[in-house]
């Protein structure tokens with residue numbers, strides 16, 4: 577599926593990922609980088625599955641430049657942008673097929689542009705590692721607190737206790753517990769024997785320096801602790817993460833079209849009934865907004881970044897503190 581891809585090749589190898597989906601008008605080269613240095617842990621770092629989640633792609637491209645074979649023990653595969661057709665057009669999803677890549681796993685080797693990339697990741701890359709680190713961000717639509725979560729299964733060499741340790745090693749302020757979805761990258765990989773960590777943070781349609789730094793430091797801390805990198809981050813990070821559950825009830829959805837005004841800051845701790853946001857009408861004679869109140873106590877983890885929201889879209893969600 578990608579000529580010349582040899583995950584066992586010693587040292588550092590960089591190939592053009594877009595060779596998997598040839599013939600897309602104007603698409604520029606993008607990269608998959610494999611770094612091997614003897615025996616050790618095997619990790620995939622993957623970003624840009626949603627094309628407009630750019631903090632992840634910035635950090636992973638830096639790491640492709642910086643990390644040399646002597647910095648690695650085992651194997652590190654870095655894919656800064658697994659969805660080049662979306663990313664290079666400034667979009668969350670690929671314009672060729674309009675699919676959300678993070679709902680296309682395990683993919684189709686002979687399918688659409690997005691499905692072919694998913695199949696490459698699932699069928700060819702996943703078997704080369706024990707741990708997938710899938711790096712997301714808020715993108716154009718949301719602002720998100722820095723948080724990590726993860727999944728494993730009986731098929732993986734990393735059990736639940738080890739996964740908890742990996743999540744802690746990130747030094748992030750929040751660890752989220754959410755039900756896995758098999759059609760996502762991080763949900764599909766444990767079913768294929770590869771435990772996963774998913775990262776969130778940043779967003780809001782613009783890169784913020786501090787969010788890039790948090791993401792980069794977390795990855796460096798986590799990969800050093802896991803043993804695949806010999807150097808880590810300079811900052812120690814949070815010594816104790818806040819653990820939160822996110823279930824369906826934590827999501828506050830728009831019941832009609834309108835204009836979003838958040839009434840609490842991202843990361844705020846709220847009680848049941850607190851006013852989270854108001855949705856102002858975008859038409860008609862009345863200016864009366866609809867109030868969105870917290871369905872339970874928790875921390876505001878994610879907020880809609882755009883003015884306008886459509887019926888059924890997420891306004892914000894909270895995480896319920898774990899006892």
Ligand SMILES: [Zn+2]
Pocket residue numbers: 625626629678712713
């Ligand atoms: Zn995403």
